[in-house]
Amino acid sequence: MKIVFCSNTTWYLWNYRLGLIKTLLNDGNEIYLLAPIDHTTKKFFDLGCRQVPIPMKRKGLNVLQELSLLIRFYKSIKEIHPNVLITFTIKPVVYGGFVARFLGIPVIATITGLGTAFIRRGWITVVAKWLYKQGLVSAKTVFFQNHDDEGIFVRARLVRRHQVAQIPGSGIDLNRFSFSPFLETNRYGTDTFLLAGRMLWDKGIQEYIESARMVKASYPNVEFQLLGEIGSDNVSAISKEKILSWQEEGIVTYLGVTSDVRPYIKKADCVVLPSYREGLSRTLLEAGAIGRPVIATRVVGCKDIVDDGYTGFLVNPKDATDLAEKLCQFLSLSISERNQMGKVARQKIEQEFDEKHVIEKYCTIISSCS
Secondary structure (H helix, E strand, O other), X not given: OEEEEEOOOHXXXXXXXXXXXXXXXXXXXXEEEEEOOOOOHHHHHHHOOEEEEOOOOOOOOOHHHHHHHHHHHHHHHHHHOOOEEEEEOHHHHHHHHHHHHHHOOOEEEEEOOOHHHHHOOOHHHHHHHHHHHHHHOOOOEEEEOOHHXXXXXXXXXXXXXXXXXXXXXXXXXXXXXXXXXXXHHXXXXXXXXXXXXXXXXXXXXXXXXXXXXXXXXXXXXXXXXXXXXXXXXXXXXXXXHHHHHHHHHOOOEEOOOOOOOHHHHHHOOEEEEOOOOOOOOHHHHHHHXXXXXXXXXXXXXXXXXXXXXXXXXXXXXXXXXXXXXXXXXXXXXXXXXXXXXXXXXXXXXXXXXXXHHHHHHHHHHHHOOO
16 A cells, blocks of 8 residues: 655654554555655655655744645645545644545544644634644544544534544553663652653643742752753744743753653653643653653643552642642652552553554554555
């Protein structure tokens, strides 16, 4: 089969869909990537994938640029003429779905999260819903990563119930994210909290900073870390100057950007994500697989991963005081108690979020398109 994967970044496909792509390649399929070229393009080329570069701004709203992008989608998909188109992120889902319907190509769409358009309600939410409906109306299958997002789409009639299926995010490669007990990392001495992700206000970074100030008043040696991209084209993006000002204040340590979060998670005592909303948080899955307790908000995309009091703690969204209390509660735990939390977290990831289950679901739908 000839299969096209479409996303707003090639990096996304490498970090979240590599296992699926490798499985399909091993089964003898031709894999095309429709996405902007970046540093992961060569890695895919070495695997045997082909890429059709398509420039795409994740948050661009210029009408002429978007029309040009839609035409690029049409020309590229028509030229490849795949057996199936697999789309991720809003623009590929919308434009790819629209073009594929016109060309009579089956589409498997994945809603990875509703993002800023649904968090900050307004006219942009109305437009986003209309666009989603146009892109999904003829999709063979629409995968959702949580029941809340699925419910929103079904109730708004953006999809029909028979189109819908559930997956536990992108799943986790349990061999790559292997368990690392606390005793191995305790040699670092300082208690460390890590927030990993794009530097967006919607990730709850303001609450993270405020709670860090509160905690440091009683535990001055505790380290709060930030890891992830600054300056993304997102209305919720935090400026580099703001991040550096927090660092100069001594509240946080900014670790920069990495292509491999594993060593950072292993060095951390606890992973924190006070996000306002997620599709299904990859960071929390990775932390749990490695055996790190997590502290996250009781919101869509986080609450399903955390068993409160057993694999970590849940806090109220946008509540720095509640977050600070849970951070202090974690600091009061002994190494053996933290280790027990980590072991239970690993077991939960193994049982509910193994990447193999996700790959099987995709492959079943893909094979029905041949």
